[in-house]
Amino acid sequence: MVKKLGIVGFGAAAIGFLEGLIESKKIQDYEIFVFEKGKDHAHNTISGVRMDGKIFISRSMGGELDVPLDVQYRVVELYLTHSGYRPTRDRTDPIEYLKSFEKNGKKIEFGESFADEETYRKFYDNGFEPIKAYFFHLGTDVLRETNNNLFQRFSSFKNVHFLFDTTVEDVELGSKHRIITSKGEFEFDELVIAVGRSGHRLMDRLKAKYPQLVKENYYVDIGVRYELPNHVMEDLFDMYEVKVRYKTRTGYVCRLFCQNPAGKVTLEKYEDFTTVNGYSDTYHKTQNTNFAVLVTTRFTEPFKDPTGYGKNLAKLANILAGDKEKVILQTYGDFKEYRRTKRLGRVHPTLDENSFILGDANLVFPSKIRESLVDFIENLDRVIKGVAYFDNLLYAVEVKFYSNKFCNDVVEHLHVIGDCSGWTRSIQYATSMGYMRALKL
Template structure:
């Protein structure tokens, strides 16, 4: 069987691990120049691996498989050095959050760090490259996938018995063209997470950071919107992410280099109903509006000014880890809808009751922080065309994406 995989990221790797020893001929088409390219795959920053039923995707992946996949990723790192922890293993914190209306999210995690991730990807690539049935085609951004009788055709290449699309979130353009051709594959498209990134001195959250490294809680705010923490980075760094026509904030941490600040995202889930069907358009417009105000930079504001809707002109005790040339001091309220701002403030004020100091006036708030969800795609519609990982709408993490690939690989071999 001749299989094409479009995209070489976490989902593709989970898939290849299943099929690499079969008699399948596997062709991997990847848009990046090579394995060292800074744009290749989502496996570039941070490398927190979670084992959880409550986060990472909307697939049923049993915990044993998740743990096996974690072991796989750790083994592929240079020296296997990881920071580990369990969120809310101790009941003390669990009870405190619960009492204030938060829903604590349970997970085990393993932190590889941005610095080790490059090596992981490189080691995996080197192994696959040495196998006779695996062929890499770099610098091949696929722009067309079409059913051709019992086969599937991609761009100008020969037809394949199966095409597995694994382009992650960065492959949204290809997914858009596929959806345009086959609109019936879309099962759901209504959700986007819009929020800010909070940065504060380590000492305010050091108990939580020590106990569980990544604290994840959800909360139903007074606006009715669900708000959650996401991607906590103890002693980490705020970074910017470029999506072509707009720039957002993100955060990461490293094993070797440490800052004195912790940053994490506070995200409001916006889930709208018909006739709305363009969550990516909605989120992109808010991001662009924020960039417009910031002269193409992200906006930084102190927490008290964020609450009072006043432009920040000076900072006080907390110094940003994002380099100065990447942000502008401003007012996020001019770009964000009121209901989202109110949800975020309600969340932070409540969090401050569990973690005193979280709402200090001079803590830092960055925007835009936006997490897009891909449309949920129907994998039962076409026998020979499948979608795995983040582009399928079912996953949002390295472990869930690789599990999706793993399960699809098994399914195809069993057919």
């Protein structure tokens, strides 16, 4: 008998899951329904599979999951192939094979962080922990094609049905798992929940109803999106992304990540607040590079709401900006000197001018976070001259929420995968988690 399988959310983890079902040939065993709140496959919530699309290979970032390198290679290949890139070498060396992908004579944008020993040492000697990884960048402009091709691939199976514009509001676990959606109720033999970070409402509901499924999380990363002219970072562009951690003088660890060379700053809109993020295109380059500078905060009992803490700081920035869809922009020099920014200098913001106000992010951050940010930037300037120029830009607030960790072995036939599971924080790890879970089905 054909079983019914429901997938909630159509992002990176769901893509990995569907691909895993196809490769294991188990896809034929199910009638599959995918529920996505976005109005179609191209308009789902903002995420790395719609914006930027930097897919890395690394075992030391992006999630707390053991993902074998073979699976990571497979994931990169999946996205490159569905973006119209084709290999120009054989598979003998997996990285050389993936690097060789081309489209219309243009090679895939690639970088390897800290391959150069001298650069590695320069960061290391200044107290930074350099993180090694390979990066493959698709770009926001190319991702439209990627999503379209992946959607065509999955929907070509007659037993796979997509229900867009359908928000899953609640889940009831039982001998059959039931979901309550904006368009009615459905029952499944197998249920996959893959709602990413934007599905936090549904995950909060699940956590409240089934606390036995969840391990508490006490972490949240809070900071800014930083923007400066390309030439400051140019010498490091062959890495694609500089990923480093640094223990600041407050004792808090601060990290630089999600770098977008020649990219743009963008808003990340949630239902009731707005934060910042960044991306870059393959074909439309800008004069500026942006990256996240985030402080990792870890709280202890009795505190139990790190998401609420991050959310409220983001809301505070929105309140000061006078609109729940606006953020604060300040020059680094003014931030450091506790002055509200009234005038910008040589760096022109890439974020649309209707999305920010010039303000003072010192009114948002608790002093320990603020001190950590300044200490990080000052020390980074010792390695990358120009990072601490007075007129570089910072946008507040950027937040990375760590979801509560879901235990996937407590309830039968339930699979919580991707960022909403608390085990992943990247396209690579979310897709891999979905893929590996499907192979185990």
